[in-house]
Amino acid sequence: MNDTESRLRDYLDTKAASVPPTAHGPGLDAELTRRRAAWPAVLAAAAVAVVLALTITFITSDPDKPAPAASPAADGPPQVPYVVTEDTDIPNMGPSTLYDGTRTVRLPEDVRVTGPRMGDGWLAWTRTGRNFRVGILGASGKVRQLGPSRADMPVASPDRKQIAIAHRPNRNETGDRLVVLDAGTGAEDLNIAMPRKLSLVTGWNRAGIWVMSDISGKVELFVLRAGEQTFRPVAVGGLTASFATSPQSDTVVYTTSSAGKKCLHAAELRNGKLDVLRTHCEQGVERAVYPVGSRDGRTMVFSERKLAIDVASGKTTQLRLPEPIESYPTPVFEDETKLLVVTQQWDSKKKSPQRLYRCDVTTGDCKLLRTEKDDTQIKLLQP
Amino acid sequence: MVSISGPRRALARDQAQTVVSALYEQHWAGLVRLAVLVMDDRQAAEDVVQEAFANLYRNWPLRESDAALGYLRTAVLNRSRSVLRRRRIARLYIPPHEAPNASAESDAVLGDERLQVQRALQALPTRTRQVLVLRYYLDLPFAEIAQLLGIGESSARSSATRGLATLTDRLKELR
Numbered sequence: 128m129n130d131t132e133s134r135l136r137d138y139l140d141t142k143a144a145s146v147p148p149t150a151h152g153p154g155l156d157a158e159l160t161r162r163r164a165a166w167p168a169v170l171a172a173a174a175v176a177v178v179l180a181l182t183i184t185f186i187t188s189d190p191d192k193p194a195p196a197a198s199p200a201a202d203g204p205p206q207v208p209y210v211v212t213e214d215t216d217i218p219n220m221g222p223s224t225l226y227d228g229t230r231t232v233r234l235p236e237d238v239r240v241t242g243p244r245m246g247d248g249w250l251a252w253t254r255t256g257r258n259f260r261v262g263i264l265g266a267s268g269k270v271r272q273l274g275p276s277r278a279d280m281p282v283a284s285p286d287r288k289q290i291a292i293a294h295r296p297n298r299n300e301t302g303d304r305l306v307v308l309d310a311g312t313g314a315e316d317l318n319i320a321m322p323r324k325l326s327l328v329t330g331w332n333r334a335g336i337w338v339m340s341d342i343s344g345k346v347e348l349f350v351l352r353a354g355e356q357t358f359r360p361v362a363v364g365g366l367t368a369s370f371a372t373s374p375q376s377d378t379v380v381y382t383t384s385s386a387g388k389k390c391l392h393a394a395e396l397r398n399g400k401l402d403v404l405r406t407h408c409e410q411g412v413e414r415a416v417y418p419v420g421s422r423d424g425r426t427m428v429f430s431e432r433k434l435a436i437d438v439a440s441g442k443t444t445q446l447r448l449p450e451p452i453e454s455y456p457t458p459v460f461e462d463e464t465k466l467l468v469v470t471q472q473w474d475s476k477k478k479s480p481q482r483l484y485r486c487d488v489t490t491g492d493c494k495l496l497r498t499e500k501d502d503t504q505i506k507l508l509q510p
Numbered sequence: 511m512v513s514i515s516g517p518r519r520a521l522a523r524d525q526a527q528t529v530v531s532a533l534y535e536q537h538w539a540g541l542v543r544l545a546v547l548v549m550d551d552r553q554a555a556e557d558v559v560q561e562a563f564a565n566l567y568r569n570w571p572l573r574e575s576d577a578a579l580g581y582l583r584t585a586v587l588n589r590s591r592s593v594l595r596r597r598r599i600a601r602l603y604i605p606p607h608e609a610p611n612a613s614a615e616s617d618a619v620l621g622d623e624r625l626q627v628q629r630a631l632q633a634l635p636t637r638t639r640q641v642l643v644l645r646y647y648l649d650l651p652f653a654e655i656a657q658l659l660g661i662g663e664s665s666a667r668s669s670a671t672r673g674l675a676t677l678t679d680r681l682k683e684l685r
Contacts, residue, residue, distance in 0.1 A: 131678040132646065138627035139647040143543040145552070152538040152556065155531065155563060259527070279528055295528070327528075455571055 199461055201485065201494045204228075206461040207510040208249060209483075210240055213503050225249065225264070232268050240264055242508030245287050245310055249508070252281060261292050263310065273313040274306055280328040282336070285374040289316060291336050293328050305338065305351065305358075322349045322358040330372025330379070334396040337372055337379065348381075350396060359399055365390075371418045371457075378404070378424025378438070382416045389416045393427050393438045405438045421460045426488050428466060430454040435466065435488035444491045448484060459507040464489050467496075467507050481505055526570035533578055534563050541586050547643045548590040550632060558589040584658050591636050630680035637661075638673035645670050 199206045208227035225232040225240050227249070234240065239252045251264035253272065261281040262272040278292040287310065294304040303324055307317035323340035326349070330337045335352040346366045349358035365383035372379050377395045384390075390408040394401040405427070409416075412431050419428040420438075427436050430452040435444040450470035452458060458468040466486045472479035481504055486493040499505055538559060545555030562585035566572075572581055631639055637659070644655045652670070656663040 129678075131674055131681060134623065134627050134681065135631070135642065135646050135674075135677065138624045138631070139547055139643060141624055142547055142550075142628070143647060146539055146543045146546055146555075148539050150539045150542065152534060152542075152560065152563075155534060155560075155567065254527075293528075 199465055199485065201487075201492075202496065205467055205483070205485075205496065205507070206465075207459050207467060208240070208242055208244065208508040210234070210506045210508065211499070211503060212506065213500075230266055232264065232266060234264075235268060235270075238264060238268075238270055240508060241281055243283055243287065243510055245283060245290075250281055250283055250290065252279060261290060261308075273310070274308045274315070278306065282328045282331045283310075283374075284331050285333060291328050291331055293321065293326060294318075305336065307336075317356070319351075319356055319358075322360070323347060329370045330374075332372040332374050332377060332379070334372075334377045334379070337370065339370055361396070361399070361401055363401060367416070369417050371420055373420050373422055373424035375422045376424035378420060380418035380420040380427045382418050384416075387411065389431075391416060391418055391427055391429050391436070393420065393424065405436065405441055407434070407436045407441075407443070417454045417457050419457045419460075419466075421463055421466075421488075423463055425463065426460075428458060428488070430458060430468075435486075435491070444488055446486045446488070446493055447491050448486070448493050450479065450482065453481065456506045459509060461485070461510070468493075469505055469507065483507075526567055529578075530563065530567045530570060533566070533582070537579060537582060538563075541582055544583065544643065544648070545586050545590050547647055548587065548636070548640055549594060550628070554593055555590075558586055558593060561589060562586050580654075580658060584660070587640050587659060591640070594636050626681055626684045627677075630677050630684060633680060634673055634676060638669050638676075641666055641669040642673050642677070 205226075206228075208225060210223050210225050212223040222236075223234040225234055227244070237254050240249050241252050242250055244250075245263050248263040248265045248271075251262050251270050253260050253262055253270050258276040259279055260272045260276050261274055261278050262270040264270050273290065274292055275294050275296070277296055278294045280293045282291045283289070284291070284307075290308045290310050292306050292308065294306045296302055296304065301324060303321040303326060305317070305319055305321055305326075305328065306315055308314065309316055321340075322338060326338045326340045328336065329339045335350045335355075338349045338351065338358060340347050340349075348361045348363055348366060348370065350361055351358050363381065363383070365385045367382045367384045367389075369382040370379065371381070378393055379396070379401070380391065380393050382389060382391055388408050388410050389412045390406050392401075392403050393405045394403045396402070407427070407429055409429060409432050416429065416431055419430060420426065425438050427438060428434065429436065431454060433446040433448055433452055435446060436442070437444075446452075446466075446468070448468065448470055450472045453469040453471045456469075458466050460466050464487055466488050468484050468486060469481050470484060471481045480501055481499040483496045483499075483505055484493045485496055497505075541559045541562065542552070542555050545558045546552055549555055549558070562582050565585055566578065566581060572578065631642070634642070640659060641655055644650045644658065645652070650658070652663050652666045656666040659666065661669075
């Protein structure tokens with residue numbers, strides 16, 4: 128290193144130190160409020176978590192599984208709930224309306240519906256100032272709030288009787304808890320420490336509750352089995368933090384990435400490890416690959432390539448769609464073979480209107496169901 | 511199937527608040543430092559970083575596979591460049607003695623030797639200054655610098671080489 132380089136480094140380090148590493152910004156509240164949203168801002172400040180390790184009795188079986196609905200007509204209305212958001216300057220932030228069959232609910236500004244249906248309502252998430260809570264949205268548009276504030280990422284149990292949430296009691300990201308709530312009474316059935324800070328509840332299927340952390344690019348996966356109170360790490364090489372569960376099976380679908388190749392895997396948890404049932408890889412996929420699987424775990428979808436893959440046989444079916452699939456929010460299966468997808472063409476920063484299609488994953492046939500207005504977006508929810 | 515993807519690479523919009531807030535906590539100070547080194551203006555640096563985070567939230571989840579920090583760095587660098595360009599145009603209409611100056615407190619901390627480097631660095635083109643900051647402050651490889659700035663790797667290398675040579679000449683002149 129020559130003298131100039133040494134002096135340059137010395138100057139840069141000294142100048143940079145004028146901003147202390149402990150300096151905090153003003154937070155994002157004001158910025159986002161100005162743009163209409165009022166979601167809570169920074170997770171800062173410290174406190175000590177209250178440990179409430181309750182007995183776990185969460186249910187992963189599915190005794191009350193509703194009878195499957197008749198297969199939808201090819202061009203009939205969607206059989207899953209969906210939210211249409213207008214004036215979408217910020218995703219999910221404009222005036223929104225929930226549609227579910229004949230029911231229509233205009234959503235209050237502070238309510239997001241995350242799905243699925245629970246009882247006669249829908250799993251939802253609300254925010255008030257800096258607090259955020261989960262609850263059940265009723266047909267009247269009112270939300271019955273459940274559990275503690277500063278709770279997010281609600282995920283329903285396979286039988287829809289319980290809700291798992293990530294409770295973040297402290298603003299400095301410490302002391303996060305996994306809380307399982309009784310959806311009917313709001314009582315806590317379980318309250319245990321998360322395995323890592325900022326862990327995300329990524330799904331709940333018959334194998335258990337799945338939690339993931341992605342800190343500084345290090346992705347870790349954990350599962351909490353039924354009847355246990357400790358998370359078990361599940362090793363997956365090259366995991367990209369894209370992960371989904373099949374509520375009615377033991378199957379999980381996830382994406383790995385290495386050497387320019389992105390792979391979609393369907394796997395089951397066996398003896399504490401993921402036993403891969405099917406892998407499908409594609410080269411040259413630049414965008415994130417969001418895993419999608421049918422609720423019975425028999426089909427997975429590689430949205431970026433418009434491919435449906437039969438997990439048992441490996442047979443791939445090309446979905447005949449004129450535009451790219453809007454890969455997030457993800458497509459949703461209506462039943463074992465009918466997949467609802469939203470498409471949108473992005474071209475030189477201009478977007479075409481979103482279109483909703485129903486595709487048969489066994490034949491690849493797709494039928495246009497509706498076309499949104501330019502500034503409107505549609506978000507499909509789990510049924 | 512319930513599908514929720516992870517932060518930074520990809521995550522549900524509904525969870526954007528958690529992830530972007532965490533990124534804000536983790537990277538705000540570092541990004542302000544980066545912007546300060548490029549713009550030499552703390553207030554403008556904070557504004558630029560704030561805008562970058564608001565934009566990240568609006569665009570969450572990112573369409574690229576990785577990249578939240580890269581996105582933020584690129585946004586901060588691009589906005590810094592825009593601010594400097596606007597300021598340069600504005601200065602055409604402002605008498606030199608009214609142009610913004612570094613504070614006396616900042617000068618005292620830096621000392622004469624470092625003030626020379628500061629002046630020499632400020633005289634470089636913005637793009638060259640960005641390359642030098644990314645190389646000698648963040649210690650980034652040229653490939654990553656090229657990616658962040660949207661230029662070729664060879665351009666990043668030659669900018670650094672030319673910038674360092676110019677800096678050496680200017681420092682000799684200032685002695």
